[in-house]
Amino acid sequence: MTIKYRQAVKEDAELLVNIYNASFYDDYVFYGECPAYGQTKEHMEQSFENFTKYLILGDNTPIGALSFKNEGDGRYYLGCLCVIPEYQGMGIGTEAFKYMLSVCSDWKEITLVTPADKRRNVKFYTEKCGFSLGEKRMDGNVEIVTFYMNR
Template sequence: MRLRFIKAEKKDADLLINIYNAAFYDDYVKYGECPAYGKTRGEMEASIEKFPKQIIFNEDNPIGIISLVDRGDGEYYLGCLCIIPEYQGKGIGTHAFHYMIDLYNDWKKITLVTPADKEENIKFYTVRCGFIIDGTEMDGNVRLVHFLLER
């Protein structure tokens, strides 16, 4: 597998919508809501402006997205790390995460949230990426787990 990362631009909005919809469809069905699913072109363009994204490619095939938001003073928020289902479980997410922390090498603290019942996500972030669980909260009808990684 030959992965490469390309910074998303507004012109990529439709492509990002397709990747998000493929990656988050099951969450939308399961929870009846998912903030990453079903975005309009305008919403995605605004998201690209506000939250820098890298499109993950395998060869020439777009297969995922990662977004790390700079909150200042070495603190970042991992807003999205998604891989389309047929490419999950192949180490791509781990590679993408390490690519991003190398790209943003001034990081001191990274946080993120994921649904509490997504055991594969919890295992991925704790075992593969080194995060610790830093609490939970309810967001609508979904319990979220907060993660923290510090150095």
């Protein structure tokens, strides 16, 4: 499969909502809430004001998304890195993160949050991407953990 990336535009909002919903449905069911699931098209369009978004394309078919915020001074917040379930476990997310690093070549620090008990995410971000675990806190009914990477 050939993986490519295309910077998303507001006209991709509905497509992004569909990718997020497919990717985060299980989290929504498990936790009873998930900020990435069930967004409106309007909310997604509005998020373009603060986040740069890329579509992950597998053989030119949208299979995932990457969204990050430039917070200035080489600091970035990774808001979303998702691959729809049927394409997970194939190294696509790892390659997408490497792509982000190439796009954000001035990065000094990258942070993100994910549910603390989601072992697959913890393993992915620490072992595949090189993040360190940070603080844990409650966000609604879900304990989340902050990950950070510095250079």
